[in-house]
Amino acid sequence: MLEELKRAKNFNAGPSALPLEVLQQAQQEIVDFKGTGMSIMEMSHRSKTYEDVHNEAQELLRELMGIPENYHILFLQGGASLQFSMIPMNFLQRGQAAGYVLTGSWSEKALKEAQLLGETFIAASTKEGNYRRIPSLDELQYDQNAAYLHITTNNTIFGTEWSEYPDTGNVPLIADMSSDILSRPIDVSKFALIYAGAQKNLGPSGVTLVIIRDDLVERGTQDIPTMLKYSTHAKNNSLYNTPPTFGIYMLGLVAKWVKQQGGVEAIYKRNLAKAQLIYDVIDASNGFYLGHAEKNSRSLMNITFRLKTEELEKKFLEESKQQGFVGLNGHRSVGGCRASTYNPVPVESCIALKEFMEEFQKKNG
C-alpha cells in the first residue's frame, strides 16, 4: 500500500511538509480518538481527554527544547504576525525604547508594529546588502535601558540564520523563531520570549507557540485587552478561551515524531546534511547557481538561490514542477528560487533535488 502513496517532493516555505507518519496517525484517529467515538475536533476543550493532549504537547516541547521550569509554554492564535503587536503592547512602556535587529522582511514587519505603539530603535541592520548576512554580535547597538531586543533567528525569505545569539544581560531578548524552531539545539535560558507560528516546523497553521519567562509575564502591562495579555494565557494554561485544539494535537504529534527521530540534536544533524547536499551543488556550479546568503550566514531551513537569467529560472521552476517538486519558487517579494528544508522534509527529497539541479546544469550550463 505504502508504495502507492503519492507524496510530493515538498519544499514549500509555509505551510510546509508534515511527517507522513504524523499525517497517518491523525488520519487513523480522526473519526474516533482513543475510543471516545469523537474526533479531537469534536470534543470539549475542557474535557480530560483534550487536556491530556494539550499538556502532553507542552511536556514534549519542554523536554525536547530543554525549556526551564520558570518558562510558560503558551498556545495562542493570530500567527507570528500578532506577536509583532502583542510584544510591544505588553512590554514597551513609556520612557523606554525597544531595539530591533533588521535581518529581513519579517523583522521589518515586527518593527513596524512596534513603531505604532512606542519608541523603537534599530540595533543593527543588514538591509544595505539586501539582507545577505546576519550582523556579527559586536555590531549590535543597544543599552541596558532598552525595553527589549528583538531578533529573527531565521530569515525565511532571504535564507539567512543566526548561528549564535547575543548575551543581552538585563535586557530581555525576544526572538521570532517561526522558521527554525526545533531545528537545532538552543539555550532557551538566553531568551525572555520565543515565538513561532506553527506552520513551518511544528504543525499546521493556526497555532502560535510562545515560550515566555515568568518574570516577563508579570512585568507586562495590565491595562490592555484581556486576550492580548500574556498573563491571561499564562494564568489559564492557554485555556482562557477555546484554543485551536486540532492544531495543538497535531503539534503534539510532530513533537513526538521529533523525539522518535532521536530528538533535536539528531534532527539538527539531519538538517545539516540535508542543507549541505544542496549548498554543495550551488558551490560546485561555477556560478550557474548563485546563492543569496553569505556563506557564514546561510540558513539550514531556507536555501535561496538564483540562476543567471530570469528565463533560465523560469525554465528551472517549470521543469522542477514536471518532476514532482513543489514550492521551489522564491518569495514573491524577492523572486529567484528557494528550497525550504524544514524538519519533516525527508533526506530523499533533498537527494532528488540535488540530482535534479546537477542534471539541469548539465543540460543548460
Ligand SMILES: *Cc1c(COP(=O)(O)O)cnc(C)c1O
Ligand atoms: C512565516 C513567518 C512569519 C509569519 O507568520 P504568520 O503565522 O503567518 O503570522 C513571521 N516570521 C517569520 C520568521 C516567518 O517565517
